[in-house]
Amino acid sequence: MGQHCLRGERRMRGSAHRSRGFTYIGILVAVAILGVSLAAAGTLWSFSAKRDKEAELLFIGHQFRNAIARYRAAGGGAFLLPKELTDLVDDDRSPVPRHFLRKIYRDPMTGKDDWTLIRTNDGRIIGVASSSIATPIKKKNFDLDDALFEDKECYCDWQFVSVIRFNRAARTP
Numbered sequence: 001m002g003q004h005c006l007r008g009e010r011r012m013r014g015s016a017h018r019s020r021g022f023t024y025i026g027i028l029v030a031v032a033i034l035g036v037s038l039a040a041a042g043t044l045w046s047f048s049a050k051r052d053k054e055a056e057l058l059f060i061g062h063q064f065r066n067a068i069a070r071y072r073a074a075g076g077g078a079f080l081l082p083k084e085l086t087d088l089v090d091d092d093r094s095p096v097p098r099h100f101l102r103k104i105y106r107d108p109m110t111g112k113d114d115w116t117l118i119r120t121n122d123g124r125i126i127g128v129a130s131s132s133i134a135t136p137i138k139k140k141n142f143d144l145d146d147a148l149f150e151d152k153e154c155y156c157d158w159q160f161v162s163v164i165r166f167n168r169a170a171r172t173p
Contacts, residue, residue: 127161
C-alpha cells in the first residue's frame with residue numbers, strides 16, 4: 001500500500017506541474033492580446049491627435065488670414081500689408097495702437113513659431129503656411145476660402161493667403 005500512495009503522489013505532482021505550464025501559456029497569450037490592443041489604441045489616439053492639430057491649423061490659419069485683411073483695411077487709402085507678423089499684434093501706424101491678433105500663434109503641426117511667410121514682391125506678408133511636410137488627413141470638403149487645399153500633399157501647401165478683393169463698381173471710368 002505504501003508504494004501505491006507514492007505513485008498517486010507522483011501523479012498529483014505531475015498534474016500540478018502540467019497545469020502551471022498551461023497557466024503560463026495562458027498568461028503569455030493574454031499579454032500578447034493586451035499588447036495588440038494597446039497598439040491599436042495608440043494608433044487610434046495618434047490619428048485623433050493629428051485630426052485635432054489639423055483643425056487647429058485651419059483655425060489659426062483663418063486667424064492670420066483675417067488679421068492680415070483687417071490690417072490692410074485699417075491702413076486707410078494705403079492698403080499696406082504687414083512687414084512682420086508682429087505688426088499684426090501691435091499696429092502702430094495710428095496714434096492709438098491696434099491689435100489684429102492677440103499673439104503670434106505657434107504652428108500646431110510643428111509646435112513652433114516657424115511659419116512659412118508668403119510675401120509679395122516688395123517683401124510684405126500676404127499670408128502664412130505651415131512649415132510641416134507631413135501629409136494631411138483631410139483631403140476634401142474644405143470651406144470655400146480653403147478650396148485650394150484639396151488634394152494637397154503636405155501641410156506646407158495649405159497657404160492661408162489674404163486675397164485682395166476689388167469692388168468692380170468702384171473701378172468704373
